[in-house]
Amino acid sequence: MPGSPPPPSPRTSRWTRGWGITAALSVTETVSYGVLYYAFTAFLVPMRDDLGLATAEVTGALSLAILVSAPAGIVVGRYLDRHGPRALMTAGAVAGTALVLAWSRVEGLASLYLVWLAIGLVMATVFYEAAFTVLAKHFAAAEERRRAMTAVTLVAALSSFIFVPLSQLLIDAHGWRDALVILAAVLGAVTIPLHALVLQRAPDEPREGGRHAPSARAGAVLRSADFWFLSAAFFLSQFAAIAALVHAIPFLLERGYSATFAAFAVGFFGIAQIPGRVLFTPLAARLRPATSTAVVFLLVAAGVGVIVAISGAAAVVAGFVLLGMGNGMATLARATVIADRYGQAAYGTISGVAQAVTIAARGAAPVTASLYLAVVGYGALLWSLTAVALVAAVLGFAAERSAAPAGP
Known part of the structure; x- marks a missing residue:
């Protein structure tokens, strides 16, 4: 017409x-x-x-x-x-x-x-x-x-x-x-x-840029070393973040801070996840995948490290801001890295396994950290968690730098 x-x-x-x-x-x-x-x-x-x-x-x-x-x-x-x-x-x-x-x-x-x-x-x-x-x-x-x-x-x-x-x-x-x-x-x-x-x-038939978007088979991905390196990185990062959060208030009380300030500071962990998620998209768009993934885990390591290494209320708050931003980014990083790397066809299966690994970290962190704490004390615990998050950054970088995703 x-x-x-x-x-x-x-x-x-x-x-x-x-x-x-x-x-x-x-x-x-x-x-x-x-x-x-x-x-x-x-x-x-x-x-x-x-x-x-x-x-x-x-x-x-x-x-x-x-x-x-x-x-x-x-x-x-x-x-x-x-x-x-x-x-x-x-x-x-x-x-x-x-x-x-x-x-x-x-x-x-x-x-x-x-x-x-x-x-x-x-x-x-x-x-x-x-x-x-x-x-x-x-x-x-x-x-x-x-x-x-x-x-x-x-x-x-x-x-x-x-x-x-x-x-x-x-x-x-x-x-x-x-x-x-x-x-x-x-x-x-x-x-x-x-x-x-x-x-x-x-x-x-999803397409990207006028061509078929590559997708890997779930079985091949779940048998690949790079997937398990990447999953291990998210496990360790989540373990470090949750363990640090669970023991943050007792650690701060031992350092001489008031209970009111400790609760106030820990609250920034949740608030900071919002700007972390806002910044994730431009960060991922500007950096190479291996670098952007490592940065997420480095923020977790930096947050825990600042809390344990630097005295003063401002440093404590800054540490929880960094930790919260890293944890907020990690939620999106895991979801988007899997789609970017392995494609859409088997995303649900692959992501479901990766999520199960992350949930295992949430469950293991409080108990395991408490047992370790009884042996070494709060300071050594937080330094150890900083190291755990650094290992996550290395594993995440290595996994993303490995071979390109396989097609179907």
Whole structure:
């Protein structure tokens, strides 16, 4: 028809669809993390008191969910490599809503653990790893993919700021059980329709720059030394960051700082992850992959090193800022490095294994560091963690400098 605008090109349509999915996931990740993870902090004390449990028993439920999400994430990744995300992530949102309602009705330790074991399975379907797999498959160009993943994590970084105080307000007004019912309604009302209506399978043949984007086979990647060097680097970096964070306040108290200042300084770890994620995309675009990956781990090493080596309040705060920025970048680095290096076809499977390794680090760090601490003391512990992060930087640099990714 004369005068009618030309139809959008497939590339433009796909770009628009990809950013629509990014916007939807930004919202659903914020709400999912808020209700299924961060809100637990606010419910810990009222749950413990009402159920007559010890603090360690209650927090064990969250630990169980995180551990269960690791192997479940591998299965979810394999599924998303073969099928679209709509059915699985919508089912995860429905199950998550039902399980929060079930959480509001638990009467003892066994039922609490049963509910949270199931929530761990849901985490694998609706948390970052699933979202990153969806984005990796919709954005073939590395720079766009990094921007999309960064956008989701920046919005979702507000999750704790929104849902921890909101949960506390609801608990104060309605009690912890009714507060969970309200949060379940919020979770369902936001995540179910967005997953059901917006998510869709990516085109079968992703292209970058007019050619087929290279993708490696999952089996070949998981048998390769460079993948395990890279995974070891992320394991060590996460281990160092979590162990330093867990023992930061006791270390600062031993150094003579007040408890108020110690808590204030440690708070910068969380805040600094936001600018870290903002800076990651331009950093990755300007540096070679091996260099940008090493820089992420060097920031973790520098943060821990500054905290232990330099006295003074300003140095302590600066150390936690560096540590937080490095940790925030690491979340994006792991997701984008896998897509950039190994392609889109088997991203879910490969990323699921890498995420399981990272979760293992989170679980191992507090206990292992505590055992080591009992032998060497706080100063030696933090110097050792600095060295661990430096080893991560060397491994990450070496893995990225190895041979180019194999094709299918």
